[in-house]
Amino acid sequence: xxxxxxxxxxxxxxxxxxxxxxxxxxxxxxxxxxxxxxxxxxxxxxxxxxxxxxxxxxxxxxxxxxxxxxxxxxxxxxxxxxxxxxxxxxxxxxxxxxxxxxxxxxxxxxxxxxxxxxxxxxxxxxxxxxxxxxxxxxxxxxxxxxxxxxxxxxxxxxxxxxxxxxxxxxxxxxxxxxxxxxxxxxxxxxxxxxxxxxxxxxxxxxxxxxxxxxxxxxxxxxxxxxxxxxxxxxxxxxxxxxxxxxxxxxxxxxxxxxxxxxxxxxxxxxxxxxxxxxxxxxxxxxxxxxxxxxxxxxxxxxxxxxxxxxxxxxxxxxxxxxxxxxxxxxxxxxxxxxxxxxxxxxxxxxxxxxxxxxxxxxxxxxxxxxxxxxxxxxxxxxxxxxxxxxxxxxxxxxxxxxxxxxxxxxxxxxxxxxxxxxxxxxxxxxxxxxxxxxxxxxxxxxxxxx
Numbered sequence: 001x002x003x004x005x006x007x008x009x010x011x012x013x014x015x016x017x018x019x020x021x022x023x024x025x026x027x028x029x030x031x032x033x034x035x036x037x038x039x040x041x042x043x044x045x046x047x048x049x050x051x052x053x054x055x056x057x058x059x060x061x062x063x064x065x066x067x068x069x070x071x072x073x074x075x076x077x078x079x080x081x082x083x084x085x086x087x088x089x090x091x092x093x094x095x096x097x098x099x100x101x102x103x104x105x106x107x108x109x110x111x112x113x114x115x116x117x118x119x120x121x122x123x124x125x126x127x128x129x130x131x132x133x134x135x136x137x138x139x140x141x142x143x144x145x146x147x148x149x150x151x152x153x154x155x156x157x158x159x160x161x162x163x164x165x166x167x168x169x170x171x172x173x174x175x176x177x178x179x180x181x182x183x184x185x186x187x188x189x190x191x192x193x194x195x196x197x198x199x200x201x202x203x204x205x206x207x208x209x210x211x212x213x214x215x216x217x218x219x220x221x222x223x224x225x226x227x228x229x230x231x232x233x234x235x236x237x238x239x240x241x242x243x244x245x246x247x248x249x250x251x252x253x254x255x256x257x258x259x260x261x262x263x264x265x266x267x268x269x270x271x272x273x274x275x276x277x278x279x280x281x282x283x284x285x286x287x288x289x290x291x292x293x294x295x296x297x298x299x300x301x302x303x304x305x306x307x308x309x310x311x312x313x314x315x316x317x318x319x320x321x322x323x324x325x326x327x328x329x330x331x332x333x334x335x336x337x338x339x340x341x342x343x344x345x346x347x348x349x350x351x352x353x354x355x356x357x358x359x360x361x362x363x364x365x366x367x368x369x370x371x372x373x374x375x376x377x378x379x380x381x382x383x384x385x386x387x388x389x390x391x392x393x394x395x396x397x398x399x400x401x402x403x404x405x406x407x408x409x410x411x412x413x414x415x416x417x418x419x420x421x422x423x424x425x426x427x428x429x430x431x432x433x434x435x436x437x438x439x440x441x442x443x444x445x446x447x448x449x450x
Contacts, residue, residue, distance in 0.1 A: 005175070006165060007165075010161060010165045013161075014157060014161045021156070028146065029142070029146060039077075047080075067080060067082060067093075068091075071093040071094070077137065079123070080092070080135060081096065082132065084130055085130045085132070099115055099116065099118060103132075104123075104134075109125055110123075110124050110125075119138060119139065119140050121136045121138055123135060123137070179207065182198050182210070198214055200215070239281050243278055247274045247275075286418055287421055297425050301336070302336070304335065304336055304375060308331050312366055315364075315366070324355050324360065324363070326366065327365050328366045330368060332368060332369050332370050334368065336448070342422045343422070345418075345419075345422065351379060353381075353416070354379055354383065362382040366379060373449045376444060378442055382438065385434040385440055391432045392432075395417055395432075399417075426447050427448045430443065430444070431444050
């Protein structure tokens with residue numbers, strides 16, 4: 001936007017200057033011609049005085065003598081020519097050389113023509129009885145002046161264009177500073193700091209009205225988020241007690257029906273679903289607490305290598321049970337602040353997901369490497385991968401993208417949402433990408449080292 005405003009400002013200023021220069025050129029040329037007309041009128045009055053006021057009373061010889069006397073004094077400024085009503089030439093000033101001014105009586109009293117050896121000439125014709133007096137002036141001085149005007153105008157246009165670019169950039173930066181502050185504040189506002197607001201600039205202009213509108217929108221968002229979080233927490237908490245009672249009664253019923261295998265199997269299914277619902281409720285409670293800041297990871301500086309080795313042993317058992325090989329491909333020496341319990345939950349969940357979508361005989365690869373000031377943990381599988389739209393959607397709640405031939409499990413669709421929440425509680429993130437070397441998914445956990 002800054003560049004666009006700068007260009008628009010520079011174009012507007014430059015176009016205004018160009019129009020002003022064009023109008024100025026037209027006015028200068030027009031006024032120069034008008035001034036010559038005034039000079040010709042004054043010169044003709046002097047000619048009449050030289051001729052005694054009545055040229056018709058003079059003989060042709062007297063007329064020529066007096067005209068020669070007058071033209072000798074002013075021929076550096078004017079051309080003079082006299083002819084009678086029939087067009088017969090009576091007098092022609094010496095500065096015309098061999099040039100004869102054409103009879104332009106039919107054109108009007110004022111004219112501009114091109115004359116060989118003299119260039120453009122502006123003249124006027126005055127009739128006194130049967131005599132026609134023609135007085136003209138070269139336009140070369142005026143054209144030279146206009147040429148200087150054009151050159152100065154071009155230089156001025158270039159200077160104004162360059163200057164307006166600099167001024168436009170400064171003005172646009174100044175004008176957009178409030179918008180830039182709004183953008184920076186709006187980017188900072190997230191689910192964890194919805195109480196922050198954009199400072200309202202003084203005045204009642206468009207920017208201040210926009211800020212008030214955005215702050216009102218954030219007020220509504222904060223209220224909605226608070227209500228949703230509260231509902232999620234309250235609903236999950238209130239469901240735990242009745243589910244516990246249902247589970248206890250089902251376990252008692254299971255003991256009484258131990259002799260009835262069919263009924264006992266139904267009760268076992270009921271207990272399994274109750275257990276699943278408990279996991280869903282616990283997951284929702286965890287997310288609600290994480291989003292409201294109720295969970296604080298026990299982040300302490302720990303060595304990453306032994307943690308990854310211990311994790312790989314448990315993950316290997318989990319993978320081998322499904323006929324999958326687990327490989328700890330890289331395990332660099334890194335010291336980073338993290339909560340081992342929460343991070344273990346994240347990585348085992350990622351390994352479980354990878355195992356669930358892979359055919360038997362495949363390999364899940366773990367990597368733990370330092371990337372700048374980031375501890376990067378990668379879990380790579382050899383499954384089918386995901387579409388671009390699915391890569392981000394999988395982190396939503398209750399989203400399960402499972403192939404028809406994938407292994408069944410007790411997934412409730414909250415695992416990746418919880419895993420990303422834990423990564424962000426550590427100041428990092430969890431992202432999913434398709435592998436570039438083969439089919440499969442790459443889950444990347446980036447955590448800050450310092």
